[in-house]
Amino acid sequence: MSIASKADQFKIAFREEGREVLVDLESALLELNENRDDTELVGRVFRALHTIKGSGAMFGFENLAAFTHNLENAFDEVRNGRLEISSELIDLTLSALDQIRAMLEEGEVGAPQADPSARAEILANVRHLMGRPEKPSAREMPAASNTSTEAGCEACTGIDAGPMREWSIHFAPSAEFMLNGANPLLLLRELGQLGGLSVKASMAAVPPLSELDPERCYVSWEMVLATAADRDAIRDVFIFVEDCCDLTIEAVMSPASTADSVSARGQASIVAQTDSAVASAADLTARALEDKRATSGGRRNYDAPDNASSLRVPAAKLDHFVNLVGELVTVQARLSEIAAQRDDIEIAAVSEEIERLTSSLRENSMNIRMMPIRATFEKFRRLVHDLARDLGKSVELTIEGADTELDKTVIDQLGDPLMHLIRNSMDHGIEPPEFRAARGKRSTATIHLSARHSGASVLIGVSDDGGGIDSEAVQKRAVERGLVGAGAQLTESEIFALLFQPGFSTAKQITDVSGRGVGMDVVRQRVDSLRGSIDVTSEPGLGTRVTLRLPLTLAIIDGLLVSIGEACFVLPLANILECIELTCADIERANGKHMANVRGEIVPYIRLREHFNTRTPRPEIEQIMVVQTEQGRYGFVVDRVLGNCQTVIKNLGRFYRHVQAVSGATILGNGTVALILDPERLAQDAIRAISHNARGRPAGAAVKHGSGREAKVAAQAAT
Template sequence: MSAQMDDALQTLVVESRELLQNMEEALLLLEQTPDDAEAVNAIFRAAHTIKGSAGLFSLDHVVAFTHVAESVLDRVRDHRLGMSPALGGLLLEVCDQLGRLIDGVAARQAPDDALSARSDAIAARLQTYLDAPSAAPAEPDFSDVDWPDGNDLAPPSAVPVRGNDSVTSGMWHISLRSGPNLLRDGMDPLSILHYLGTFGQIVSLELILGDIPPLSVIDPESCYIGYELSFASETDQASIDGAFDFVREDSVVRLIPPYGPLADYRALFADMPEGRLLLGRMLVRCGSLTEDELAQALETQGRMGPDSVGSSPAPLLGEVLVAQQLVDKPTVDAALERQQQVKATAAGEATLIRVDAAKLDQLINLVGELIIAGAGAQLVARRLKVPDLVERTSVLARLVEDVRDSALTLRMVQIGATFSRFRRVVRDVAAELGKEIQLDIRGGETELDKTVVEKIGDPLTHIVRNALDHGIEPADVRLARGKPRQGRLSLNAYHESGSIVIEVSDDGGGLRKERILQKAVERGLVSEGQALSDKEIFGLVFEPGFSTATQVSNLSGRGVGMDVVKRNILALRGTVDLDSVEGQGTTVRLRLPLTLAIIDGFLIGAGNASYVVPLEQVLECIELPEADKPEQGASYLNLRGEVLPFVRLRDLFDIPGEAPRRENVVVVQYAGERAGLVVDQLFGEFQTVIKPLGKVFSHIRCIGGSTILGSGDVALILDVPGLVRQVTERQPVSRQLPSTLSPV
């Protein structure tokens, strides 16, 4: 396979997966609103596009499987088949199976026997809906129509009834004039013919070769051919039209239905560049027109003007058609308006491009190195004290910051797509457990880094499944407790203090603190009679192997998972906590950084070492005069009448040397808790490129990463959540301040 075709196949895989996701969301929506015609159309379009794309690459196993599903969807769309829960569940299985087939295409693997057998089994179940009596009116009888020799197909089942101005041919007529870039775009005119053959028969074909230049000047990468063909098929116009989706933008395609009006053929003569008589003889040889019908078309066409009509602008051609009473004016106006809408849509789509995620990551890495190099240049400029150089490096730093913000924006995605995937999880798990559960989604427009989104999928899935299994009660239990029959699970996301907060809430039975404590004592996690706060009790749920479930299900209950959730969230420099009220419900709250690559930091110093605090988590900085310093043994300050626990970085990291006479306190906040960091120096804001710590240092507490300063030195990035947690939990502080402690 050529590199160009390989790229085209990768595009098919990516787009098919997106279409399957859209198809699944529309099916889940359709379960709530069975009469939503737009959802049905969206499902049909997704299946139709996947089938058409697969046909262009001769993926016959995908085409054959999708064709059966598309036929069922066509019946639903035409109201000949009603959407039922059973059919909705079957179509969701179709989505899953198509996903497996596309995965095989991506891996360049032919379907094995098991996969093929599964496709056949699902297709057989779909066929039962096609074999069922249809609610549509009886189809017209075309048995007396004289079909061309050699045609063994049945007449089309969805063609219009012949009118007085209709041709006698019961076949579709297709005209194609290939654009010059068709081959460069990875398309092949022969692949289109091959795809058409999967759901019909090409009865006759005439090649258009008049545009081929002499061999001395021919461009081997350009496409010059076209064709006129007659096509016998039972499928609908949308399916045939979809065969040309990938070439329509650069080519000219015309489709005339069986028993089509002569006006369509007259318009075809006007649109195509060939002479009317030459093109007409081709249509006669194809069997699309008889000699008499051609004569009628050419007679009327002759009154319309010379062959140059074919090159007239669309508005002028419309006026001619109206003048000859071939088409009414409202139809022409509607067609022109639709043409303008298509052009506007195409122009809008042209502004969007698909970028490989690896290339985007490389861009972010380069921007990070640019920030470090820019900081070094600024440092040298200040050391040399050359005014012009300082000014130029300041401008450069501002531009680098703008580039950084723009680059990071490219990686920001909305979390709504991740939330929407849980509709299927909730549906399937609720059906398996026999519960009635509604999923509410809020804050789907909240944006965060693509890397963060990819890594929270598994933790969120476990939390959701745990809430469905152990949190929300069965319907009879809920009714006995005075609750609504249907349980409610909520997913919410919002920004807070430079972080994103994701909440998973349920209105189930909540957690029993006494049972958690009992299990913790049995496992030796806490001592008998030890006093713990509610937050500490609920935190025991995240201990490895901890579970209060009395029964083990195939979903949860073995005590494996919540500790993994916490470990994965901590690896993302985030935190997880849990709130619960017995009998009312539980909320699991995840706090995550917006990005894992580059942040605005605040540079501080203690001894000879430098540290960085995320700027969003810094509330204020206070100079601590010598007279107001607390005793060395104290661990809190009086900050304007409020208790502020603090920690000295010198003590925390065992930094040698004497503290300076003037110390500073950096007040930080995370998850509503505040703490103070006593440091030696304040250096100010600093663009921080986050470098992960190696495995050797991954166990160090209160350190979340490292960065490189402009001087080339390494500065450690402080883990503010860990610091706040350590400071506030190390020595619980009474809210009553000693009278001897002066306010700062």
């Protein structure tokens, strides 16, 4: 690989890491807005800016580094008590963050445009806040090639006002470090800005000239840094190169003993030391380290974060890996099928072993894709902050269950629906502060985001304590739009379902935020594409809660293979509670009603052969799969239960994508296709059918869901 392409790769890595730092920065800024005296948050903002600046300069993002440097100065003023946190400063920094993000993504497809004039305006406003309205001097604009250090430039130190400590740092770049575009000299310069730095470079690993790889870094460094900065701040200097170097950061002395000997803060300039000049400090450190290692059985005392090593893997590689596991699962099913047909103990044993391993591999690969939803939730803090400002409302965002994990593919698709739900709540649900106060409510409204697991699904909630949904107004608007007939008797859930119809809006006027009736339609479409469902509850005057039920994964599930007539279907195992027999006598006892008595509990059931118009003769004894759904326990009657199967979910394709009761298809070991049924949707269909039949109207008249008839077509297509 050429040097240029390696450098590009490193820039990509910087972009990826940079995005994460920006997310943290945004979150810290928004928290700081709520807790303006929190010095820890100020330090977090400062460190994030410092990291972006330092690393940006190192990887060739000079403009980004220069711009960020000025903001870093402002937050240094905050740290030193010379500048107060204000809404203006927070808003300016958030706007600056958008510009930094645009500069970071510059050149990427679909990236936001960086705006130099907006940057200049932001900087002018920041400097005005700092009481320095003049233009930034060249001295304040760092450049990657400028290696001179500014003695006493506190903005560059990155030191928090903590106790002085001395740290021993071992830094050995990997063989490919330089090829990756990283420059150790710039890193050491940045490290030196944290305090008094003594450096000892070792050339011991440099081979004879003839054997030397000219593009490789052989040098390693032992350093002693006296600083008030904590371990995280030191580590942040290396944040973008941690994967390609050997780095150890160890505290050498206690704060008390160090405080007298070193006054690093006053000596922020890097001490350019020669080997002999640093020998005493380095020897001292080495002895201290030797003592420490001797007491711990000679083992190197690694920092906890080093032990908790992790790998950054491109999502596409992960997707490919999961696809391969999916293929393996399909092949394994075929092997099991063949083994079952042959009376060969050895093949059967191998087949079972492969089945076990495949199952384990599948579970592990699925776990790798699971991610906490925290980052998705946290990014809405900014949206709530900005919308509250624009709409003149006071709103706080609370988050619950941020560590709930779900498949990365699902998480990636969740951003838009949540954004639309929050915008809708902010614009229509939450009342202006004076209105709330007049109603005896807290003037600051709350939007609550929550996530929790429920069986094989995850429940994502968006609730607000606003005015609730005016169901009469919704129905009136639906009548006006011809979605329902005048005088139609709709349940509350049917009325709320109207909100998700394309173009539906009760807003009296279209605002920048919402009112076009597009957002909620997007929510429904996205949730449908994820094979999820939406539940809305609302209390007039008290608020609204929208719950999205989404599958944990979209790739492979444990299923139970059943047959109806000649067709095979898969029911997700996680939903199934038990399986009971249904005989002709049972049906007679129930007077033909679709009700089963399960240990004294009456469980309604759906005969899937009727649902799918299967015309083959029914067996003497059928099987009821009892399933737990949102609507309670339901039974699904099938002809036979064929057994467990690991189910690789395949999309149905565009012809059947609107079939709601079927969530996908899978290929069985014998090569045939089985449809994967969605018990939740089937139960909803049944309830809807019963409800509408009871009212003498055909199912689907109120809200078009397109499930029953299309499901039959799909089921017939699969036979």
